[in-house]
Amino acid sequence: MTQIRAGITAVHGYVPEGVMSNHDLEKLVETNDEWIVSRTGIKERRILEGEGKGCSVMVIEAVRGLIEKSGIAPNDIDLLIVATVTGDRVFPDTANIARHHLGITSGFGFDINAACSGFLYALSVGAQFVETGKYQNVVVVGADKMSSILDYQDRTTCILFGDGAGAVLLQPKTDGTGLMDFELLSDGKGEEFLYQKAGGSCYPATVETVQAREHFVRQDGRTVFKAAVNGMVSSVETVMGRNQLTQEDITWLVPHQANQRIISTVANMAKVPMDKVMMVIEKYGNTTAGTLPLCLWEYESQLKSGDKIIFTAFGGGYTWGASYLIWS
Ligand code: UT7
Numbered sequence: 001m002t003q004i005r006a007g008i009t010a011v012h013g014y015v016p017e018g019v020m021s022n023h024d025l026e027k028l029v030e031t032n033d034e035w036i037v038s039r040t041g042i043k044e045r046r047i048l049e050g051e052g053k054g055c056s057v058m059v060i061e062a063v064r065g066l067i068e069k070s071g072i073a074p075n076d077i078d079l080l081i082v083a084t085v086t087g088d089r090v091f092p093d094t095a096n097i098a099r100h101h102l103g104i105t106s107g108f109g110f111d112i113n114a115a116c117s118g119f120l121y122a123l124s125v126g127a128q129f130v131e132t133g134k135y136q137n138v139v140v141v142g143a144d145k146m147s148s149i150l151d152y153q154d155r156t157t158c159i160l161f162g163d164g165a166g167a168v169l170l171q172p173k174t175d176g177t178g179l180m181d182f183e184l185l186s187d188g189k190g191e192e193f194l195y196q197k198a199g200g201s202c203y204p205a206t207v208e209t210v211q212a213r214e215h216f217v218r219q220d221g222r223t224v225f226k227a228a229v230n231g232m233v234s235s236v237e238t239v240m241g242r243n244q245l246t247q248e249d250i251t252w253l254v255p256h257q258a259n260q261r262i263i264s265t266v267a268n269m270a271k272v273p274m275d276k277v278m279m280v281i282e283k284y285g286n287t288t289a290g291t292l293p294l295c296l297w298e299y300e301s302q303l304k305s306g307d308k309i310i311f312t313a314f315g316g317g318y319t320w321g322a323s324y325l326i327w328s
Contacts, residue, residue, distance in 0.1 A: 004173070006170040007326075011166070011169075012166070013294045014061035014165045029153065029154070041279075042281055047162065048145050054089075055088055055094050063102055076136070080098065081095060081110060082095040082109065082143060083114060084118060085118070086288070093109065093111040094143075115289070119313070120313045122142065123168070123179065131172075144289050144290050145163045150216060160259075167293060168296065171328075184320075187317070194218070195217075197214040198212075198215050235312060235321045236253070239323065252278055252307060255277065255311075256312065260282075288315065310324055
């Protein structure tokens with residue numbers, strides 16, 4: 001029997017109109033454009049503005065574009081998975097809020113919380129439903145409104161992140177394209193190095209948690225930097241080795257966009273030349289679960305059927321991994 005694989009057959013993205021440049025940040029914290037560009041590669045990031053506008057606003061725009069591009073009807077979507085750490089509410093999940101506004105009345109949806117590796121995890125989860133033959137149309141979204149959990153008094157974190165969403169359509173493929181392999185890993189020891197202290201069941205919101213600024217992202221940047229490089233390189237090597245892929249075989253490396261120095265170190269250690277590496281960090285910063293699909297969206301015109309793509313990500317948890325996909 002021919003093996004069914006989950007192919008990406010459409011991609012779309014959405015970034016909000018509001019642009020926050022490094023010069024804008026200079027007015028908020030003790031920083032400067034030169035430091036941010038040289039240490040991270042980021043020049044600007046997008047910010048979703050407007051009271052009451054949550055992550056679902058971006059999910060809806062990205063999925064709506066995907067529906068238009070692919071020609072499927074909303075109710076053709078069997079499953080919508082949203083990877084995010086900045087869902088509209090603690091519950092219900094953002095996937096179902098988005099499904100309602102998109103007019104999807106059949107099937108189901110759920111969120112995945114794996115921070116910057118969220119899209120990587122969600123892609124593999126969504127693919128399982130396609131590979132079994134159960135579903136024909138699975139939409140996987142990576143989206144985060146990071147500006148909602150950033151402390152614009154903390155220069156070590158607020159300069160890094162931005163808002164954005166990317167969506168892909170997974171459909172069954174029997175032509176040798178699709179998701180070929182993945183290596184997903186996690187290690188809870190990362191909790192203390194990248195986290196949001198309050199807002200969950202340990203420390204629900206109180207006047208004190210708000211006053212102590214505990215509802216914002218905190219990160220030990222240097223520790224996470226090293227862990228990110230090691231985690232991404234080892235998982236890329238595992239996936240490449242298992243699939244007998246050489247550097248020449250790879251058409252694109254799609255790495256999580258946290259820091260240009262991390263990206264170039266990973267590419268260098270995996271011996272992938274930089275002209276094969278997708279990069280959107282300069283204009284979007286780190287959009288957490290949004291980075292990988294936003295890369296695909298930006299490079300869409302350069303993608304050809306048969307391209308061999310390696311995705312890799314690392315994020316809070318720790319969560320990390322790599323996957324290998326042949327473009328449909
Ligand atoms: O996506 C999830 C995973 N996250 C990541 O992968 C992020 C990993 N970490 C990083 O990307 C980097 O560690 C950062 C970009 C966060 C920081 O870069 P760094 O080269 O590791 O800087 P550092 O933390 O070692 O700080 C160097 C200096 C410090 O000053 P002193 O102690 O040397 O006087 C910082 O206080 O730079 C200072 N600094 C800044 N200066 C100007 C930190 N942030 C800023 C800033 N502007 N925004």
